[in-house]
Amino acid sequence: MTLTIESWRNDDLAIWRDQIIPAFEKQHPDIKVRFAPTAPTEYNAALNSKLDAGTAGDLITCRPFDASLELYKSGRLAALNELKGMENFAPVAKAAWSTDDSKVTFCVPIASVIHGFIYNRDAFAKAGVSPPTTEGEFFDVLSKLKGKLRLVPLAMGTKDGWETASMGYQNIAPNYYKGEEGRRALLAGKAKLTDPQFVEPFRLLAKWKPYLATGFEAQTYPDSQNLFTLGRAAVYPAGSWEIASFNKQAKFPMGAFPPPVAKAGDKCFISDHPDLGLGLNTKSPHAAQAKVFLEWVASKEFAALYSNALPGFFSLNKAPVELRDPLAKEFLTWRSKCESTIRPTYQILSRGTPNLENEFWVVGAGVINGTLTPEAAAQRLQKGLSSWYKPAQ
CATH class of the missing domain: 3.40.190.10 (Periplasmic binding protein-like II)
Known part of the structure; x- marks a missing residue:
């Protein structure tokens, strides 16, 4: 049989x-x-x-x-x-x-997958930069990559929406809302998506725009993958699920770094998602x-x-x-250094209409495209959640 x-x-x-x-x-x-x-x-x-x-x-x-x-x-x-x-x-x-x-x-x-950033080691060596550990270092590295190399600093587009949520917001945000502590506060209705710890990651995403490829608004997920593996971009906001295919396609040595923390000494959190x-x-x-x-x-x-x-x-x-x-x-190795959390929209919070996960796709793209402010994005998310989720009301 x-x-x-x-x-x-x-x-x-x-x-x-x-x-x-x-x-x-x-x-x-x-x-x-x-x-x-x-x-x-x-x-x-x-x-x-x-x-x-x-x-x-x-x-x-x-x-x-x-x-x-x-x-x-x-x-x-x-x-x-x-x-x-x-x-x-x-x-x-x-x-x-x-x-x-x-x-x-x-x-x-x-299995679970872990979010972070995969980078081109050769590009970092040529630009004389090291993997960043803080928010300030992150943007400093992107600026140097943009100034010294004829490469796109960040390989991400907004066409498919989910990229901006999964490899964007859900990648970097746990460091700001403190992982499970913040996620559980949302579930309990003790925190709102308009609170500073949930808005700040959108402000950071808005700052990614100058480091994306020309025409990133029309760039699909496969486009982003190709941009990086063909050696035309230096950093790829990633999920660990990319490793196997990148190993086959990329002709350069790769490294990875976890989402940078706000400031030196802060505890780190990673999205380690089942x-x-x-x-x-x-x-x-x-x-x-x-x-x-x-x-x-x-x-x-x-x-x-x-x-x-x-x-x-x-x-x-x-x-x-x-x-x-x-x-x-x-x-x-990040599991032993940082606290793990899951994507904030996946448990319970996307059971209603509007679907919170799908809303994150829309507002994440809007924030990076510059058509939506971080504050307006957070307000839209909270309004949608409050319309059907009782603890959020």
């Missing part, structure tokens, strides 16, 4: 087919596995259609928080509390795939075999295999993993 895995990670097809699945099948020759991804932008709709039609795969790759929670609530994902291996994950790792009261976990946590898990389709005709696969996914062996096959996707398993990739290692 063959198990089918539904996923949006179509760029990972070769890794699952050539490395991960053969390792499992070697131990379980009676169980075959097929990885069947859909394009990321189409995944949610395609998956729901398949689930409705009864044609979805046995195993469902789970997005974090609300999208997967809805699948569990509607009876599409099975509870996995009793699955062997779930004890290998701390409560914070399971939070993205658990009910709000934390009583039921419905996906095995696989990215994907794996769940069991309640209608799977092969539930017993699917659970065997999920138990393997919850193992230390899988954690090491996956983390090294896909550098930049960091295992959520409690077992320590020895990484081989130097850039991935650099990102991972």
Whole structure:
């Protein structure tokens, strides 16, 4: 019999087919596995259609928080509390795939991604600059890169919107609202998005504009990736998920630095966001075999295999993993230096209309484009949230 895995990670097809699945099948020759991804932008709709039609795969790759929670609530994902291996994950790792009261976990946590900045080491050496640690140093480095090199200092566009939220605001903002402390204050209604600690990151984003490429307003996410990997830009506001593809495409040595703090001596915070898990389709005709696969996914062996096959996707398993990739290692060191938090819009705060995450896409682009002030952006976000979220009212 063959198990089918539904996923949006179509760029990972070769890794699952050539490395991960053969390792499992070697131990379980009676169980075959097929990885069947859909394009990321189409995944949610395609998956729901398949689930409705009864044609979805046995195993469902789970997005974090609300999208997967809805699948569990509607009876599409099975509870996995009793699955062997779930004890290998701390409560914070399971939070993205658990009910709000934390009583039921419905996906095995696989990996998180970390935000920061990837840079061209050769460009930094030519400009005589070092990775910045503070906000002031950051803009000083960008100014020197712009003045001394014929390179774009920052590779980011505003066309796709989500870039400005994910690699922009959600990357740098935790240092200002103090990570989990600020995020939980928002959830509790004890803080507002118009408070200074949430507005200040928008002011910083507005200051990125002079360092972006000419025509950045029409620059897409793939454009940004190409600008950097072709050596035409010096710094890439990044998620660690870029590491594997950048390693293949860039012909220059790369380094990484965490989001700079406001001033020297400040505690640092990083967005260390749960990215994907794996769940069991309640209608799977092969539930017993699917659970065997999920138990393997919850193992230390899988954690090491996956983390090294896909550098930049960091295992959520409690077992320590020895990484081989130097850039991935650099990102991972930040966990021991800084406090981790998740993206502020992903848990609960994007359940209503307007959707807070999608609103961040719009206002982030507006602030960088110069069509929206930081204060107006924050007011729009808070007004939208207050319109449906009771604690924010």
